[in-house]
Every structure is written in C-alpha cells, then in structure tokens.
Amino acid sequence: MSAISVNGRTYEINAAPDTPLLWVLRDELGLTGTKFGCGVAQCGVCTVHVDGIAVRSCQIPVGTVGQRVITTIEGIGETSAGARIQKAWLDLEVVQCGYCQPGQIMSAAALLTANPDPDDGAIDAAMSGNLCRCGTYVRIRQGIKHAARS
Template structure:
C-alpha cells in the first residue's frame, strides 16, 4: 500500500484494517501522533486527511485511498499549522502536552478552513479534543492569537 505522509511517499505492507494511527507510529515511525482513548473520543490521535482533521485510531488505513496525510510532524509546513504552532509557543498553551498534538492538528484544520473563527466555530472544531490539564482557555486564546497573525 502506498501512503503520502507529510509530503513523503511511503510503501507499507500492513493489513487494510490496521488503524492509521499504528501505521503512522509503529510502521513509519512518526510518534508525535498519540494514542489516547482508542475509541476516537479524546482527539490525541488527530491527523489531517486532505486537510480535514480525523481521528486516526479508528480509521482503517485501507480507507485512506491515496489521500494526503499530515501529522503533527508535518503540520508546521502548512500556513495555518505554522501560525498555530507559533501561537502555542507565544502564549505557552501547553501544560503536560500529551493532548497537544491533537489540539494543534484540530486548530490548524480550523484555521485553514476558517481564518477568523468566532468562539462558536472554535468550540465546534475543538469539541472532542480532551485536555486533562484543562488548558481550554489557553487553547482558545492560542487559536485567536494565530488568527490575528
């Protein structure tokens, strides 16, 4: 199976029903995308599929079908991703950091689709991204900061 991840071509020999998360982490070796709940409810495993934020823990690699995959390792190469990463650093959004790859991926997809999101759009886009440290206020401010950049 051929995959395009962060602009690079990868050929993998895996079962079609293997979750994309395990292909990215264990086969390709890009460990920035995290395993959280395993049932697509926490957002730690979020990647972009053709620019859309998706949960990779429940997405079978066979369903990817040659589409472009972006992980946390590559999102900084996109305009929205670079803005989000800078905002996260500028405002020190991260606390423990475990959820942050998924938070960044969801926020970058939001900004790419909606460069000036209001609070309602931010809430909708970030729903399902859980933060056990409760940095939701800083995450919202980070998104707004990136939108202004």
C-alpha cells in the same frame, strides 16, 4: 504492500488494510508525534489530517486512505495555518503537560484553514472533540485567536 502519502512523502507500507492509521504512522513509519489516547475516537489525541480534514487516526483503517494526503503533527508546521498555530502555542505558553497537544494543534490548524477568523462558538465547536486533562481550554482558545490574527 501498498503506498500512502504522509507529510509530502510516499511510503510503502506492509500493514493489513484494517490496521488503524494510527498504528501504521507510529509503528511502521516511526511518526510517534501522533499519540494513542482512548482508541475509540473520543479524546482527539490521535488527530491527523486526511486531505486537510481533521480525523481520528485510531479509527481510520489504513486501507481506506488510498491516495489521499495525510498530514501529521510532524508535518503541520509546513502549512500556513499549522505554522501560525505552533507559533501561537509557543508565544502564549498554551501547553501544560503536552500529551493532548498534537491533537489540539491538528484540530486548530484544520479550523484556521477552513475559517481564518473563527469566533468563540466556531472555536468551541471545532475543538469540542479534543480533551485536555490539564484544562488548558482557555489558553487553547486564546492561542487560536492569536494565530488567526497573525
């Protein structure tokens, strides 16, 4: 048994060290906002923050997390950047089907934390690993700019 810190809480987990963080979050902790997409870290839908850095939880073994702080979509609204992104997403109706949006929001919040006033190039670079089947990329970029201004 080991402990991990997620969204400001410490959880005792009973997973093997090589279990992907995604499955610990979803299956052991019941935090199902983080979605499974491709399983090979290419789509971005499983994005979470580890010590404030956006990572693909489907490829991070839980045994490598240690005492680092994990933030999921359920907790991102408690951060300044996360709250601004979530509000912008609602204000501009960014979401279409919504499946990719937890990963989009997590990547966008990490971007705004690192770069409070990103230009189009910075936005495109930060968001390039997040796929959206509905093609809401223009609205996502507008949402990030809106959040940066707020």
